[in-house]
Amino acid sequence: MRVLNNRQEIADAAGTELGVSAWITIEQERIDLFADATGDRQWIHVDPERAVDGPFGATVAHGYLTLSMLPFLGAQVFAFAGDVARVNYGLNKVRFVAPVRVNSRIRDRVRVMEVRDIAKGQRVTMQHTVEIEGGDRPACVAEAVVLLMDNAGGTA
Numbered sequence: 574m575r576v577l578n579n580r581q582e583i584a585d586a587a588g589t590e591l592g593v594s595a596w597i598t599i600e601q602e603r604i605d606l607f608a609d610a611t612g613d614r615q616w617i618h619v620d621p622e623r624a625v626d627g628p629f630g631a632t633v634a635h636g637y638l639t640l641s642m643l644p645f646l647g648a649q650v651f652a653f654a655g656d657v658a659r660v661n662y663g664l665n666k667v668r669f670v671a672p673v674r675v676n677s678r679i680r681d682r683v684r685v686m687e688v689r690d691i692a693k694g695q696r697v698t699m700q701h702t703v704e705i706e707g708g709d710r711p712a713c714v715a716e717a718v719v720l721l722m723d724n725a726g727g728t729a
Contacts, residue, residue, distance in 0.1 A: 578654040583695055583721070586685040591699075594649040596678040596706055597642070599634045604675060607638040621675070629672050636669035639679065639713045643701050646681035657694060658722040665698065665716035671708055678706040686716065694722040 575591045577583045601621065608614045616623050617633055624632040653659060673679060680703070687698040696718060703713040 574649060575651045576654050577651065580690075580695060583653065583685075583697060584688045587688045589685055591651040591683045591685060593683075593704075594646040594681040596680045597646065598676060598678050599638075599673050601632060601675050604632060604634050604638065607635055607641070611635070611637070613637075629674055632675045634673040634675070634677075634712075636713065639669065639673055639703055640667060640715060642679070642703070643681060643715065643717060646679075646703070647683055647699075647701065650681060650683045653721055658720075660720040660722065662696065662718040662720045665718060667713065667715040669713050671705060671710040671712050673703075673705060673712045677708075679703050679712055680706070691720065691722075694720065696720055 577586055604618050608619050613635055617627050617629065618624075618635055619632065621632050624630075682702040682704060684700040684702075685697065686700050689696045697720075698716055698718050701713070701715045701717060702711045703715075705712050
């Protein structure tokens with residue numbers, strides 16, 4: 574894991590890859606729990622028998638389930654040290670490139686794209702590439718923006 578200890582180290586990380594998380598298996602139970610939490614119970618996600626004859630040959634994870642794994646996977650790759658407020662500011666771009674079939678393993682490759690100073694801290698844009706073990710295309714590529722604020726309040 575890479576720890577970015579201060580504003581200068583964060584700024585210096587712009588344009589660099591921070592690392593890659595461990596692999597995690599996306600099992601049917603996780604898919605079902607996500608379907609329950611979101612109300613998205615489309616058969617391609619939750620009906621293994623029907624999904625065998627569907628477009629992917631098995632159930633697949635929701636794209637937003639894959640996206641929701643970024644905090645967990647990213648925490649294995651990097652951390653911002655210090656007592657700053659870390660706020661999800663949003664996403665610039667998200668693409669779901671390839672489906673994550675049930676029991677596939679995924680991991681997150683993290684790159685710092687840009688760091689900008691803001692009134693109360695820094696705005697960091699990171700690219701997350703969620704890879705599928707054995708796949709030739711990623712499951713998801715997302716540009717996530719986080720605000721690192723020196724104290725409570727303020728906006729970008």
